[in-house]
Amino acid sequence: MAAIRSEPAVRGHGLVVAYGAHLALAASDVEIPRGQVTAVIGPNGSGKSTLLNAISGLVTPSDGHLEVLGHPAGAQPHRIAYVLQSTKVSDFLPVTVLETVRMGRYAHRGLTRWFTAADHRAVEDALALLDLTDLAHRHLGTLSGGQRQRAFVAQGLAQHAALILLDEPTTALDVVSADRITQAIAAERERGATVVLTTHDLAEARTADHVVVVAGRVVAAGPPDEVCNPEVLGLAYGARFVVTDQGSVLVDDAHHTGHHRGAGGGPGGTR
Numbered sequence: 001m002a003a004i005r006s007e008p009a010v011r012g013h014g015l016v017v018a019y020g021a022h023l024a025l026a027a028s029d030v031e032i033p034r035g036q037v038t039a040v041i042g043p044n045g046s047g048k049s050t051l052l053n054a055i056s057g058l059v060t061p062s063d064g065h066l067e068v069l070g071h072p073a074g075a076q077p078h079r080i081a082y083v084l085q086s087t088k089v090s091d092f093l094p095v096t097v098l099e100t101v102r103m104g105r106y107a108h109r110g111l112t113r114w115f116t117a118a119d120h121r122a123v124e125d126a127l128a129l130l131d132l133t134d135l136a137h138r139h140l141g142t143l144s145g146g147q148r149q150r151a152f153v154a155q156g157l158a159q160h161a162a163l164i165l166l167d168e169p170t171t172a173l174d175v176v177s178a179d180r181i182t183q184a185i186a187a188e189r190e191r192g193a194t195v196v197l198t199t200h201d202l203a204e205a206r207t208a209d210h211v212v213v214v215a216g217r218v219v220a221a222g223p224p225d226e227v228c229n230p231e232v233l234g235l236a237y238g239a240r241f242v243v244t245d246q247g248s249v250l251v252d253d254a255h256h257t258g259h260h261r262g263a264g265g266g267p268g269g270t271r
Helices: 048-056 097-109 117-129 145-157 175-191 202-206 230-240
Strands: 010-019 022-032 037-041 063-068 080-083 163-167 194-198 210-214 218-222 241-243 249-251
Touching (some): 022 063, 022 210, 037 175, 048 080, 048 210, 117 175, 145 175, 218 230
Parallel strands (some): 163 194
Antiparallel strands (some): 241 249
16 A cells, blocks of 8 residues: 655745745745744845745735745644744843743743643753753853854754754754754654755755755755755756765855865755
């Protein structure tokens, strides 16, 4: 008997997103599989964050159809956790890591209802998963950039959302923080959640289950070994894309300057 194909977590047809007169994402068809990790890649300004904003319901498509978790985009915000690339917090704001992560449960409990045992457990688990338990009572303003980003990721994971959107969650972070976030993403996948992340790191993208390549529109989508190839990446990145004699793929991107490696891959490189 043939396997039953599950409905995708996200399905878009003829999707167009514009900010006023600026066309951020031209007409595109896109599907994001349910219960998997999808990496969205493309050069700066290509529409990666715009796609996440549309999926989250923060922006309304200018044209086309976008369905998220079986409903029109924006219809079920409580089922989506969205962690932005950088959340600005005043160093003088007296909010602790614990309080920050607890905010992730507000979608379930509201601002005034008492926390249940399940709420407390979700917060404790998120803190432990991001190695923040010992920092729970530290103010955000006293943390390093990597620790602060882990706190916001933990806030998103505490929601136990069906769909988790992460905008460049590991960009410019220390190795420890990046590894912790990567492990947390894998744990969410094991939980059955759908994770969609944007990244400039092709090596990171190749570890995902599914890849969407964006360059002002959705150029290609599919398993990493099908879309992370010179033909597709050259189309998306243009002159910023080079294939070396050793077969390495290098993207001349500001996020990777000085971090390219040879045929062995590494940040910004793939075989």
